[in-house]
Amino acid sequence: MHWTKSQLNKTIKKIIGNRLLIIASNREPYIHVYKEGKIEYIRPVGGAVTALDPIMRVCKGTWVAYGSGSADREVVNKNNEVEVPPEAPKYKLRRIWLNKDEENGYYYGYSNKAIWPLCHMAYTGPSFDEVDWAYYKIVNRKFANTILDIVKDKKAFVWIQDYHLMLLSKLLKEKNKNLLTAHFLHIPWPNPEAFRICPQKIEILEGLLANDLLGFHIRYHCNNFVETLRLEMEARIDKEKNSVTYGGHETLIRAFPISVDFEETSKAADSKEIKNTMRKLREEFAVKDGTFVMVGLDRIDYTKGLIEKIQGLDRFFEKFPQYKGRVLFIQKGGLSRMHIPEYKALNERLNSLVEEVNWKHSTEKWLPILFIKRHMSRKEVIALYKIADACIVSPLHDGMNLVCKEFIATRNDLDGVLLLSQFTGAARELGGAMFVNPYDRENFAKAIKKAIELPREKKEKRMKRLRAVVKENNIYKWAGKFLEELKKI
């Protein structure tokens, strides 16, 4: 079956029925801010939000998230709710307020200094702090209380997102046994040897096992999770059913590779507006005719392999100097989690590395790397993908990665090569990509050369293959398959 928005709509009605649908995530899908005295809203950068907003538009229901914008409090009603999308309301956003200590401990602290590096194993050690953990628990409870308040005595399905809320399901079930809860983790699950160092591991695992359904991007992460349980818990593992029973409660463990809205992105990429935006971007970046343009789009995060990407490019220009002046690499990097010292240091290191590599290879009329930090609208992101001859996605470890799938969805011209790290979840599906190991500088440089020299027919063949996969495995399939599993509970 080919999954579409309307197919998902039917599935939702059948499966969710008269239950209330609640999504819980740290990040909100719309942030209201003051700009020059006026209230505006922005769409935050991040994979989970990109993926879930189209689903909520179809499902209606309530999305519970932390209200982080300067004008967020101004637009909510007495229940802290606001209808979104602001220009054409489709569902409710219920905001939770966090004070500075809670934000520091729960978000910057335990979520991003402990769990994020623990699960990505990208050679940045996790640090576990008692105070951060205490705030992690406080905020998870805050989410639980808000959701219980929304649900009251109604039937409801709560769909929890990501690693910030791993205790939520247990807290909900302790107060309301009739709730149906499912959790999707957008990050990888590490192997048991890596996970066993976590001092709070048992509480986290018990929190996750309170769910009726637990989803990861790929089978490999499910297997790591089950192996972790084998080592740490007295749980019964049913290999046939892919389920785990702990304390008399069964949790189904499944893989659901997340994706993008292929049709919508592909259509948007074809519009006149995008053509204009492409022209503007070419002007802004002073792209000369005949230049081979490569792009990258990542949050500035040590898991995304940005340093390794710049080093790969450096090696490419060293090895193949004939390409100097003929190739331009545009990296859009969104600042992220800047209150955490590792992120600040990475940003500084990246700035100086880009400067060094540019200094080393540039000529009077040409700079090899443009490092763009300003926020880009979705239109600009699509136009950026479209002005590219190649897109380089080179994380050291990534749960899935949506940038590569978005790039593919925009390339209805069948032009454009995808260079993709073999350590992304997406690598398992996207056989038409050119794979790189970001740690292997020599081969990275060679892969860039191969991408530049790839004949048009071969590019088309690869892109056709890639587009067929993303078209089929789209975001509606991800949501539909997830919801269909609920029937088995």
Ligand code: GDG
């Ligand atoms: C996590 C997991 C998993 C980026 N810059 C701008 C912008 N973006 C958008 C992209 C894309 C999204 O942000 C990034 O998604 P990723 O999937 O690459 O990465 P994470 O944020 O790390 O997401 C990841 C994902 O969750 C979903 O499960 O795939 O593995 O780490 O959509 O387009 N969007 C706009 N301006 C920018 O400057 N408008």
